[in-house]
Amino acid sequence: MNDHDLEKKLKAVPVPARAEDYWESFPRLVSARLRTSPAGRPVLEHRWLPRLAWGGGIAFACLMIGFAVGHWRGRTEKNDAYALLQNGKMLQEVLTLFPNRVRAITQDEHGVQLVLADQADVPVSTPIYVHICNGKQCSSLVTFSGQELEIAGQKVTVLLNAEGGVIVAGPRFAWSSDQPARVSGGLKIEARRLSSINL
Amino acid sequence: MSYLVKESCMGDTDEEKIWVLQSRNGDPSAFESLVRQHQRMVHSLTFRMTGSLADAEDLAQETFVRAYRQLDSYQGKAKFSTWLYRIAVNACLNWRQRESRREQIHAHWAESNDALRPEPETPAGEDAPAREVQAALMKLPAKQRAAIVLTVYDGHNHAEAAKILGCSETTVSWRIFAARRKLKRLLSGKGGRNE
Numbered sequence: 090m091n092d093h094d095l096e097k098k099l100k101a102v103p104v105p106a107r108a109e110d111y112w113e114s115f116p117r118l119v120s121a122r123l124r125t126s127p128a129g130r131p132v133l134e135h136r137w138l139p140r141l142a143w144g145g146g147i148a149f150a151c152l153m154i155g156f157a158v159g160h161w162r163g164r165t166e167k168n169d170a171y172a173l174l175q176n177g178k179m180l181q182e183v184l185t186l187f188p189n190r191v192r193a194i195t196q197d198e199h200g201v202q203l204v205l206a207d208q209a210d211v212p213v214s215t216p217i218y219v220h221i222c223n224g225k226q227c228s229s230l231v232t233f234s235g236q237e238l239e240i241a242g243q244k245v246t247v248l249l250n251a252e253g254g255v256i257v258a259g260p261r262f263a264w265s266s267d268q269p270a271r272v273s274g275g276l277k278i279e280a281r282r283l284s285s286i287n288l
Numbered sequence: 289m290s291y292l293v294k295e296s297c298m299g300d301t302d303e304e305k306i307w308v309l310q311s312r313n314g315d316p317s318a319f320e321s322l323v324r325q326h327q328r329m330v331h332s333l334t335f336r337m338t339g340s341l342a343d344a345e346d347l348a349q350e351t352f353v354r355a356y357r358q359l360d361s362y363q364g365k366a367k368f369s370t371w372l373y374r375i376a377v378n379a380c381l382n383w384r385q386r387e388s389r390r391e392q393i394h395a396h397w398a399e400s401n402d403a404l405r406p407e408p409e410t411p412a413g414e415d416a417p418a419r420e421v422q423a424a425l426m427k428l429p430a431k432q433r434a435a436i437v438l439t440v441y442d443g444h445n446h447a448e449a450a451k452i453l454g455c456s457e458t459t460v461s462w463r464i465f466a467a468r469r470k471l472k473r474l475l476s477g478k479g480g481r482n483e
Binding site for chain 2: 090092095096098099100101102103104105107112115116117118119120122123208209210
């Protein structure tokens with residue numbers, strides 16, 4: 090088969106046709122999705138305004154996180170992480186500041202970190218609390234289903250299953266809240282949905 | 289020639305520039321006009337990239353939502369359609385990463401249960417050659433598939449495809465070369481199964 094034959098064969102395959110009604114309604118579907126999506130507001134006309142808002146937002150988030158870290162210092166590491174990361178008010182405020190961009194809020198021996206996505210494409214869903222210990226290295230975080238993160242030296246994907254259980258999967262292991270004892274490689278995992286936090 | 293090329297050529301009309309400006313100012317009907325103008329092109333791309341009508345629709349919506357949110361970053365230097373293509377291709381590549389992760393997890397949990405893995409949809413009814421071509425496309429790495437879709441189906445030259453894909457022209461040429469080699473092997477029935 091030469092390039093010409095290949096191109097002919099590829100081009101002979103049409104995209105399945107859709108009804109005209111579909112094309113008529115599609116723009117309205119997009120508009121509806123923009124209206125219902127939290128970040129779907131019109132772009133601001135003044136270019137300095139978004140920058141000011143971002144600057145202010147980041148400064149406020151840093152202050153808040155600093156305050157939160159200071160406030161909880163002195164308690165045990167796990168309890169610190171648990172209480173801070175499950176602070177619904179803080180979580181809501183951070184999510185409001187960075188709509189659809191917060192991939193995770195993590196806490197380990199280096200402190201609290203905010204993991205943001207480059208694009209505003211993180212869907213709003215029930216937050217999930219995860220605590221992982223790999224030997225003496227422990228990390229806690231709050232994240233959302235479908236996020237891939239590096240915690241406690243492990244690259245993991247956190248997912249919610251249809252029954253509301255949590256699945257934490259890494260390159261060489263998979264842990265489920267339905268079978269919490271099944272962990273390999275000396276890992277200790279604890280994870281649950283934070284269903285008490287209304288976003 | 290297909291509607292794709294016609295739509296691409298209309299990329300720089302005054303009318304379209306006005307729609308972009310009005311959309312930036314929050315006029316939903318202007319943005320709907322932009323969607324109407326480019327919806328078939330975007331759907332075609334997302335279908336070729338996913339092999340699924342449902343995923344193609346979802347990704348087309350995601351493309352336009354992202355475009356709306358990023359409208360102020362569109363400076364009018366490139367055609368609007370080129371800019372939109374770039375967003376659509378990125379959405380498809382991200383989708384591919386998400387799908388791969390999901391498939392890995394399914395595979396881990398389902399182990400040998402192949403029934404859980406969804407088959408790509410038939411492009412045109414029960415047409416076997418069409419199914420074979422779409423299956424072969426789906427076996428390509430996503431970036432090679434994107435290069436083939438842009439150049440073969442949408443009629444872009446290598447330079448335009450490089451702009452859309454955000455890489456060099458040489459990289460595009462290499463991806464097309466590698467993709468063609470693999471497609472020829474798959475579509476001539478030599479070693480398709482284990483690719």
